[in-house]
Amino acid sequence: MTAAMFIQHFLNSLTLGSLYALIAIGYTMVYGILRLINFAHGEIFMLGAYFVFYGLTLVNLPWPVAIVLSILVTAGLGILVDQVAYRPLRDAPRISALISAIGVSFFLQNVAIVFFQAIPREVYRPSWLEDPILISGVRVLPLTLFVPVLSFLLMMGLVYIVYRTKAGLGMRAISRDIETSYLMGVPVNRVIALTFGIGSALAAASGIMWALRYPQLQPIMGVIPGFKAFIAAVFGGIGSIQGAVIGGVALGFIEIMTVAFFPELAGYRDAFAFILLILILLVKPTGLLGAKPEDKV
Amino acid sequence: MKRFVALFLAMMFALAGAAWAADDAVRIGVFLPLTGQNAFGGQLELEGVQMAHKEMGEILGKKIELFVVDNKSDKVESANAVKRLIDKEKVQAIIGTYGSSLAMAGGEVSEKAGIPQVGTSCTNPLVTQGKKYVFRVCFIDPYQGAGAATYAFKTLGLKKAAMLVDVANDYSVGLASYFKKSFTKLGGEVVSTLNYQSGDQDFTAQLTDMISKKPDVLFIPSYFAEGAIIMKQAKELGATFTIMGGDAMDNPQITEIGGKAVEGFTHTTFPYDPSMQDMNAAAAKFTEEWKKAYPDKEPNVNAALGYDAYMIIMDAITRAGSAEPEAITKALAETKDFVGVTGETTINATHDAEKPVGLVVIKDGKKTYVGSITPEL
Numbered sequence: 001m002t003a004a005m006f007i008q009h010f011l012n013s014l015t016l017g018s019l020y021a022l023i024a025i026g027y028t029m030v031y032g033i034l035r036l037i038n039f040a041h042g043e044i045f046m047l048g049a050y051f052v053f054y055g056l057t058l059v060n061l062p063w064p065v066a067i068v069l070s071i072l073v074t075a076g077l078g079i080l081v082d083q084v085a086y087r088p089l090r091d092a093p094r095i096s097a098l099i100s101a102i103g104v105s106f107f108l109q110n111v112a113i114v115f116f117q118a119i120p121r122e123v124y125r126p127s128w129l130e131d132p133i134l135i136s137g138v139r140v141l142p143l144t145l146f147v148p149v150l151s152f153l154l155m156m157g158l159v160y161i162v163y164r165t166k167a168g169l170g171m172r173a174i175s176r177d178i179e180t181s182y183l184m185g186v187p188v189n190r191v192i193a194l195t196f197g198i199g200s201a202l203a204a205a206s207g208i209m210w211a212l213r214y215p216q217l218q219p220i221m222g223v224i225p226g227f228k229a230f231i232a233a234v235f236g237g238i239g240s241i242q243g244a245v246i247g248g249v250a251l252g253f254i255e256i257m258t259v260a261f262f263p264e265l266a267g268y269r270d271a272f273a274f275i276l277l278i279l280i281l282l283v284k285p286t287g288l289l290g291a292k293p294e295d296k297v
Numbered sequence: 298m299k300r301f302v303a304l305f306l307a308m309m310f311a312l313a314g315a316a317w318a319a320d321d322a323v324r325i326g327v328f329l330p331l332t333g334q335n336a337f338g339g340q341l342e343l344e345g346v347q348m349a350h351k352e353m354g355e356i357l358g359k360k361i362e363l364f365v366v367d368n369k370s371d372k373v374e375s376a377n378a379v380k381r382l383i384d385k386e387k388v389q390a391i392i393g394t395y396g397s398s399l400a401m402a403g404g405e406v407s408e409k410a411g412i413p414q415v416g417t418s419c420t421n422p423l424v425t426q427g428k429k430y431v432f433r434v435c436f437i438d439p440y441q442g443a444g445a446a447t448y449a450f451k452t453l454g455l456k457k458a459a460m461l462v463d464v465a466n467d468y469s470v471g472l473a474s475y476f477k478k479s480f481t482k483l484g485g486e487v488v489s490t491l492n493y494q495s496g497d498q499d500f501t502a503q504l505t506d507m508i509s510k511k512p513d514v515l516f517i518p519s520y521f522a523e524g525a526i527i528m529k530q531a532k533e534l535g536a537t538f539t540i541m542g543g544d545a546m547d548n549p550q551i552t553e554i555g556g557k558a559v560e561g562f563t564h565t566t567f568p569y570d571p572s573m574q575d576m577n578a579a580a581a582k583f584t585e586e587w588k589k590a591y592p593d594k595e596p597n598v599n600a601a602l603g604y605d606a607y608m609i610i611m612d613a614i615t616r617a618g619s620a621e622p623e624a625i626t627k628a629l630a631e632t633k634d635f636v637g638v639t640g641e642t643t644i645n646a647t648h649d650a651e652k653p654v655g656l657v658v659i660k661d662g663k664k665t666y667v668g669s670i671t672p673e674l
Contacts, residue, residue: 005509008534012501118336120522122554132533139535214498216526216554220333224496259491259502266503267464267492 001260004137009260015144015213017252018151022206023229024236024244025158026199032175032239033195035094039101040081041203042226043108046219048074048204049211050116053123063126071204078200079193087189112219123215147209154205155245158198162241167194175239224270231277237290246288251276322360323620325350325610326382328393328403329417329603333370334495337521337548338395338599342417345603346392348583348590353607356614364388372402379403383410389620390415392606395599396520397421397438397468404431413626415610417602418544418567421471425648430622432629432648434605434637435544435567438468442475442518443672444654445541445565449514450483453563455539459489459512461503461527463519466495472518472543479672488512497523500530507536514539521548529558539563549595552662559659567639568655569601570666583638598639598655605637 001009023045030038051073055066085104089097129146132139162168170191173181182188210225211217228251236247251273259266280287327346330339343365350363364386368375375394382388383406391407391414394400400419407414408428416424416433420441425431449455458480463469477487489510491503504527507515515538517527524546531540542564551559569580576584583604587596612635613628614620632644640652653669 002509005505008505009502012499012505016499016501113332118332119340119550120337120525120554122525122556130533132535134535139533141533210498214526215529216498216522218522220496221498224498255499256502260506263489263491263503263506267462267494269497270494 002137006260007138009256011138011140011144013253013256014249015147015252016256017249018148019206019210019213019248020225020229020232020251021245021248022151022154022202022209023225024233024248025155025241026203027230027233028236028238028241028244029171029195029199031233032241033171033178033192034086034090034097036086036097037101037230037238038086038196038199039098039226040085040104040108041199041229042222043105043112044074044078044081044200044222045203045207045210045226046112046217046222047077047108048200048207049123049217049221050112051204052208052211053121053217056124067208070208071201074204074207075197075201078196078203081200082193082196087192109219109223116217116219118219121217123211123217125212125215129212143209143212147213150209151206154202155241158202158241161198167191171195228273231273234277234287235280237287240287240289243287243289322362323356323614324362324364324386324388325607326379326386326388326391326393327363327365328368328375328378328382328391328399329365330370330395330399331365331367334522335370335396335399335520337550338418338545339367339370341548341597341599342393342395342603342606344591345600345605346607348586348600349604349607349611351590352586353611356611357618357620359620368394368399368403370396370399372398375399375402376406379406379414383407383412388412389622390610390614390625392603392610393417394419397424397471398466400424400431400433401467404428407431411626412622413610413613413629415606415629417606418599419468420544421467422647422649423467423471428648430626432609432644434602434609434639434642434650436652436654437647437649438472438543439475439478440672441543441565441654442472442477443479444656444670445516445543446476446479446483446485447670447672448563448565448656449516449539449541450480450485453514453539455513456485457512458485458487458514458516459507459510459538460487460491460516461500461507461519462490462492463495463523464492466520468543468545469518469520473516476516476518493523495520495523498526500527501534504531504534504536508534512538514541516541518543518545520545521551521554525551525555525559528555528562532558541565544598547598547657549597549664551664552659555659560662562659564657566655566657567598567602568653568669569598569639570655570657570664571596572657572664572666573655574666577636577640579636580638601638605639605642608637609635609642 026041051070052066055061085100129143132141170186232247232251233244236243366378368378397419400416414431420438422437460473462473544566546564547566617624617628635642642650653671655669656667
């Protein structure tokens with residue numbers, strides 16, 4: 001393998017990994033607070049991408065406006081999902097909320113099939129994102145650099161919110177003990193809504209970037225990335241933001257690098273992700289960083 | 298959700314079935330992928346079937362009822378769909394499907410029930426192998442693969458090939474192996490064969506590796522959803538080789554979806570395309586009728602195959618003078634020189650249609666039919 005090829009693979013891994021990381025954060029945040037695996041997260045991701053597409057083509061919005069609007073609408077939708085499907089089940093056994101989450105996931109998928117049709121849609125990309133830059137044999141799409149940088153900034157923003165703001169304090173308090181938080185006057189429902197909002201906004205952001213990187217929209221596009229991100233979250237230690245980031249990036253590297261070094265195994269790429277999940281659950285069920293309760297959000 | 302939808306559909310059809318049970322219409326079932334990975338092709342084929350049904354809604358003095366079930370691009374759903382058509386709707390013949398994996402899953406069910414099934418664009422040889430009741434209106438992949446290899450090697454003069462294969466798909470695996478067989482037999486070399494799985498969206502790792510092997514042509518026996526992304530990513534990574542594909546890449550929206558990335562893309566297909574120079578009477582009529590029915594949509598070969606599948610069943614019923622499944626099956630097997638939209642069709646001993654391989658190139662953002670070849674196997 002030449003150096004240029006390795007760098008190319010490295011960049012591909014980094015882009016894929018940062019997208020997984022952004023989605024994984026949404027899983028981990030909700031789990032940290034409610035001990036709920038929000039299986040509808042992949043669908044939120046898909047809707048975020050579709051909203052931008054419709055903003056651009058139907059309403060003819062400029063790119064930045066479409067992106068911001070889509071993120072806001074998706075965040076609102078995430079909060080709505082919580083209000084409708086999870087909040088009434090707050091005191092029910094955890095399995096009920098989990099089943100509700102699976103229901104929401106299928107519901108959103110099928111609503112998307114009805115409204116957006118099952119036919120894949122092309123995403124029109126601005127040319128400055130599409131034209132590759134050639135650096136000594138390595139072709140770099142501006143997007144390849146853009147995605148990890150933007151993902152990193154979004155994660156920093158999130159860490160700021162969680163560790164430096166009052167709402168973040170609320171989140172951390174709830175993740176420790178939801179009932180005591182109630183008693184201490186933490187506006188629990190508002191903080192939970194905010195958590196869903198932020199998680200969904202990040203899912204929308206990654207959905208949009210995913211659609212720019214892999215420019216095709218389908219109502220089922222969120223399923224596999226959703227599963228992979230879930231694996232990444234478990235790998236990193238579900239409940240831990242840092243863990244989700246590490247897990248996501250690691251998964252991106254594992255997927256691309258196995259194909260890079262063992263091209264004949266390319267067909268089993270998805271299998272590697274799931275084998276990783278099984279190994280982690282066997283060896284260290286709490287994930288890489290899951291053992292430290294103070295990281296839980 | 299799949300179950301829920303299935304249940305819901307089953308209920309709807311049960312109600313519909315009860316309503317129809319009284320009259321003695323000819324009942325034709327259709328199972329196609331209307332959602333999921335293959336929805337692109339399935340929708341088009343359904344439109345073709347519906348157009349044919351509109352044109353010929355009666356036979357032997359009886360009304361023809363169509364029963365459409367979505368097989369969701371899923372093998373298990375596909376078998377379920379056929380089971381439902383046979384058990385609940387009591388259909389006498391079945392049309393479908395797009396996708397060889399789906400056709401094989403469905404074909405097992407109709408074979409057991411003894412209901413004739415006519416495949417639209419399922420090209421893997423295994424679909425009809427050893428089956429008494431399964432037929433198709435398309436050619437098979439060994440033939441198509443040889444067509445693609447001959448065109449690449451002889452006409453375009455490309456000597457080194459690479460292949461990117463969907464391992465989760467019978468069509469893709471089959472077509473790739475037939476392409477390779479013919480290409481190496483002609484004297485070419487396959488320098489790289491890499492895999493992926495249906496539904497993948499990231500092909501950068503495979504393509505980066507492939508580009509380093511410097512092939513002249515990349516053969517992608519993919520379905521449309523993946524094919525368009527593969528071509529985009531290949532261009533982004535700086536690929537300069539010619540990209541070729543099979544009939545599953547034939548879609549009127551290819552230039553819309555693929556944009557600049559599909560320029561120069563060449564694929565084999567069935568001998569029908571609206572850009573074709575010398576159409577037979579059936580094709581000309583189909584094209585005209587289609588433009589009337591869907592003024593904002595180009596006619597396409599999948600729709601043509603859906604149309605042909607319906608008409609070939611009508612032809613069999615007419616010749617048999619009966620709409621009983623056994624009679625239809627017998628007449629279908631004897632089909633000879635049936636003039637369809639996709640050329641003259643004779644059903645051979647293995648229940649496949651014999652017709653030449655057409656070739657389409659994307660030139661200046663337009664699908665261009667460049668002619669047909671009859672490859673040597």
